[in-house]
């Protein structure tokens with residue numbers, strides 16, 4: 378970015394809440410059911426029906442408000458947001474307007490160099506989702522209204538973000554929190570977490586905001602970062618060429634890596650809000666607030682600190698392990714089986730996460746149970762198998778659902794700790810490699826590794842490395858003296 382300029386970015390994040398039923402009726406929120414089957418007169422907006430608020434929605438959103446340092450307003454109200462859209466049979470969406478349930482919060486984002494920045498949260502409110510228009514399965518546009526009335530939480534940030542990377546970090550925190558709270562699965566690719574960005578640029582030092590554009594359709598974390606960086610550059614180029622920014626809604630095209638204006642057909646929402654006459658104000662009194670906060674789970678920051686203090690993990694390990702709740706849970710289950718906290722953290726961070734990355738799966742779908750990984754670590758520490766063999770056993774466990782003990786037994790992988798057997802092998806190797814022995818005697822320390830390698834090859838990696846090292850050293854240094 379041209380350093381004369383700075384960007385001002387605010388994010389609106391929509392999160393689909395994991396309630397069983399919809400926000401104002403008893404219909405299922407299940408994804409993937411037959412189109413237009415999860416519906417009733419209420420979510421279809423038939424005349425004369427009355428919505429009833431789902432209590433869970435209030436509790437979920439209050440939890441998010443508490444986790445993001447918001448004030449939970451004792452009284453909040455609903456409003457109708459009127460607009461026409463084919464997938465909105467009611468002709469309006471029930472949302473919150475001037476009296477949202479949560480306000481004035483913040484989260485801290487952390488940069489790779491550990492410095493942090495506070496990002497304000499203007500408000501968090503509840504609303505219902507609209508249906509879905511499907512354009513790619515027929516010549517006509519198809520409409521599925523199953524999603525009508527699915528509860529949404531909208532989180533609006535202050536315009537405190539300055540770069541695409543900051544937006545990415547902020548979004549990561551939001552995702553982490555909703556997952557820890559268990560209120561949304563946080564899956565951006567599947568649309569349960571959606572994000573729109575308001576972006577403007579101005580000269581550094583300027584206090585007035587520039588004209589903003591709104592960027593939509595960024596359906597992955599990386600796309601949010603890319604789209605925002607792209608839009609910032611685009612606006613700066615226009616200003617540098619003497620042009621002016623037009624306020625408009627833009628769509629990110631992830632295939633072409635570019636931004637295009639929404640067709641006017643897609644846009645032109647002229648929102649009119651008015652108070653929802655069918656719903657009473659929502660009252661969250663002290664008692665209810667206390668009940669809700671009693672259900673607040675351990676949040677990422679606290680868990681991270683506990684990992685550092687209780688398990689003596691380096692900060693870096695604790696960071697990575699607590700990034701997602703499911704990974705932290707898995708790790709804590711591993712160390713129920715082994716008390717080697719450090720090794721367990723390395724196995725999870727390096728070996729497990731690598732496979733999750735390669736296979737693009739979540740740790741909850743990982744083939745090796747936390748119990749079996751714990752047992753594997755114990756087998757190494759007890760000297761039953763070497764660290765090298767453990768990697769093979771790990772690979773085997775990925776293929777078949779067996780305990781490490783079973784695999785070690787079946788494949789005859791027990792570590793050779795019998796000193797006389799190892800001594801015999803070492804003697805053979807030394808006599809077969811006289812020239813390397815001479816090099817060692819002449820002071821070429823590096824050949825030591827060569828001998829270790831030979832012993833390991835001969836024993837297919839099963840020799841106890843400590844015994845091999847000690848014996849080799851003794852033997853070779855003995856030769857040196859003579």
Ligand SMILES: [Zn+2]
Pocket residue numbers: 399402403404415416417418419420421526
């Ligand atoms: Zn319904």
